[in-house]
Every structure is written in C-alpha cells, then in structure tokens.
Amino acid sequence: MARWSWTSALVEFLRFGIRQGWACLFGGIAVGLMILTAWFYPAHAPLARYDFLFLCMLGVQIALLTSGLETWEEAKVILVYHAVGTLMEIFKTSVGYWIYPEPNLFRVAGVPLFSGFMYSCIGSYICRAWRLFDFRFSNHPPRRRLVALSVAIYANFFIDHFGLDFRLLLFAAAALMFGRTTIYFKVWQVYRSMPLLLGFVLVSLFIWLSENIGTFTRTWLYPSQHQGWSAVPVAKLGSWFLLMIISYTLVSLINAPRAAAAHKI
Numbered sequence: 001m002a003r004w005s006w007t008s009a010l011v012e013f014l015r016f017g018i019r020q021g022w023a024c025l026f027g028g029i030a031v032g033l034m035i036l037t038a039w040f041y042p043a044h045a046p047l048a049r050y051d052f053l054f055l056c057m058l059g060v061q062i063a064l065l066t067s068g069l070e071t072w073e074e075a076k077v078i079l080v081y082h083a084v085g086t087l088m089e090i091f092k093t094s095v096g097y098w099i100y101p102e103p104n105l106f107r108v109a110g111v112p113l114f115s116g117f118m119y120s121c122i123g124s125y126i127c128r129a130w131r132l133f134d135f136r137f138s139n140h141p142p143r144r145r146l147v148a149l150s151v152a153i154y155a156n157f158f159i160d161h162f163g164l165d166f167r168l169l170l171f172a173a174a175a176l177m178f179g180r181t182t183i184y185f186k187v188w189q190v191y192r193s194m195p196l197l198l199g200f201v202l203v204s205l206f207i208w209l210s211e212n213i214g215t216f217t218r219t220w221l222y223p224s225q226h227q228g229w230s231a232v233p234v235a236k237l238g239s240w241f242l243l244m245i246i247s248y249t250l251v252s253l254i255n256a257p258r259a260a261a262a263h264k265i
Contacts, residue, residue, distance in 0.1 A: 027210065
C-alpha cells in the first residue's frame with residue numbers, strides 16, 4: 001500500500017507538471033523565441049528581430065485557434081488583454097519606465113506590436129489552465145467586485161507616475177476579497193485545493209522569472225540595465241501580482257467560476 005501511495009503521488013506530480021507545461025504553451029514559445037533570437041538572429045537581417053517575433057507570435061496565435069487548442073471566446077479575452085497591455089506599454093515607455101532598444105517596423109507610438117503578446121501569454125495560460133484542471137471555487141467573490149478592483153489596479157499603473165500610488169490599498173483590497181477563496185483543481189483522480197491568493201503569487205513568480213529572461217536577452221530594458229544586465233527587483237512581484245488579478249478577471253468573464261461540489265471534492 002505504501003509503494004502504491006508513492007507511485008500514485010509520483011504519477012500525479014508528473015501529470016501536474018505536464019499539464020502545467022501544456023497550459024504554458026503560448027508563454028513557453030514566447031520565452032523560447034526571445035532566447036533563440038537573442039542568441040542566433042542575424043544582426044543585419046532584412047527583417048528586424050522584433051518584427052520576426054511579432055510575426056512568429058501571430059502565427060502561433062492563429063495555429064492555436066485553427067487547431068482548437070484555444071477557443072474563439074478565449075481569443076476575444078486575450079485580444080482585449082493584448083490591447084490593454086499595449087496601451088500600458090505606450091504610457092510606460094513614454095515616461096521612460098522601460099525601453100525597447102532595437103528598431104523595427106511593426107510598432108505603434110514607439111512600442112513594438114509583439115510586446116502585447118507578452119500579456120496575451122498570461123491570459124492564454126489562465127484560459128488553458130482553467131480548462132485543463134477543471135477549476136472549481138469556494139467563497140469566490142462576485143465578478144462585479146473583481147471588475148471594480150481590476151479597473152482600480154489598471155488606473156493605478158498610470159497615476160502612480162504622478163505621485164498618487166494606492167498600491168498598498170489595492171493589496172489590502174485583494175487580500176480581503178480573495179482571503180477566503182479556495183481554488184480546487186483536478187490533476188488526476190481527485191481534486192486538490194489551495195488558497196487562490198497563493199495561486200496568484202506563484203504565477204506572479206513565474207512571470208517575474210520570465211521578465212528576467214526578457215531583460216537578459218535585451219528584448220526590453222529597465223533604466224538600471226542600460227550599462228549591464230542586473231536582475232529585475234523582487235519588488236516587481238507586486239506589480240505582476242496586481243496584473244494577475246486583471247488577467248484573472250478578464251478570463252472569469254467568459255468562464256463563470258463554478259462552485260466546488262461537495263460530493264466531488
């Protein structure tokens with residue numbers, strides 16, 4: 001029995017890893033492309049590196065839709081998030097918060113169009129994970145409150161450059177809103193559970209790691225990295241945590257959070 005228990009645990013752990021990797025398909029391809037193009041893309045190629053990234057990610061998005069790996073409803077949410085992210089990129093680069101150091105053709109207001117796909121990767125992951133793990137919830141907050149919180153978070157990303165930063169209040173609001181929320185996910189035979197807030201933090205950590213890869217490959221740079229690469233400050237985890245809530249809210253608008261059934265959990 002003990003041997004069977006260890007075997008079952010190992011199988012479930014492997015299934016969890018495989019499904020997580022499958023849910024990260026879009027994001028994994030994006031990170032892989034940043035690394036490969038940083039190392040191997042010709043410096044004097046007729047097509048700029050950023051434009052190559054844009055066309056590749058556009059092709060991946062089309063492939064996911066045509067193959068049925070992503071639904072049209074999910075694509076609509078991802079497109080909205082792409083636009084929301086691009087608008088924020090335009091503002092942040094205009095105030096010098098970060099820069100895209102390479103020239104390219106496909107850009108708007110100085111921001112390469114491929115950058116919006118970095119946000120799409122997050123939305124794609126949540127959509128795919130929601131389906132693959134059959135998410136259920138207990139004590140989930142009403143979606144109208146999520147929308148209100150997400151609007152406030154998005155606004156704060158802009159107004160904090162004018163001396164009005166309500167980040168601590170937003171963290172507190174998120175803690176109050178999701179403090180009692182539990183997410184249930186099915187890996188194999190039974191549902192497992194964890195606090196939803198912890199899930200947000202873990203995903204934010206992986207986004208922060210991906211951001212470090214993005215800056216290490218000089219896909220974009222913060223002012224402190226102009227003279228040489230340094231790790232993105234851990235404090236940025238807070239920004240990614242808040243951005244995760246916006247992503248989650250958008251996905252929840254098409255995937256109504258289902259209550260955990262007592263006989264299944």
